[in-house]
Amino acid sequence: MARGVNFVWNFVNELSQRSIKERGVFLSAYDMHPYTKGAGKELGLHSQTLQCIAGEYVTRRKQFNKARLNWRKSDGARRSLGQFQ
Structure with a gap:
């Protein structure tokens, strides 16, 4: 599920950046x-989860006063969401 969340975060980040x-x-x-509609089925996430991710992204973007936030990583040495081996 963490990979799906990271994927949605990155998608919303890119969408927001392109819009700006x-x-x-x-x-x-x-x-x-509307841009994330139907993606939950493919990613195995509930639609409300997608809405919460978008809401959290907008909140953090406003909080830190940035046009683009950092990418979320699922693989490699610098993983996000507390994923350890």
Whole structure:
């Protein structure tokens, strides 16, 4: 499930970055919902989880006053979400 969460976080991050770059518009969590619609079935996540990830992303982006946040990693030495071997 952590890989799915990381994938959604990275997708929302890229979507937000492209929106700011191309249109100059900051997307809200509500604006991101149509873009993640149906992805939960493929990733094995509940649709509410996808909405919470988008909401958390928008909250953190506003909190740290950045246009793009760091990528979430599932593999390699620098993994996110506390994944240890």
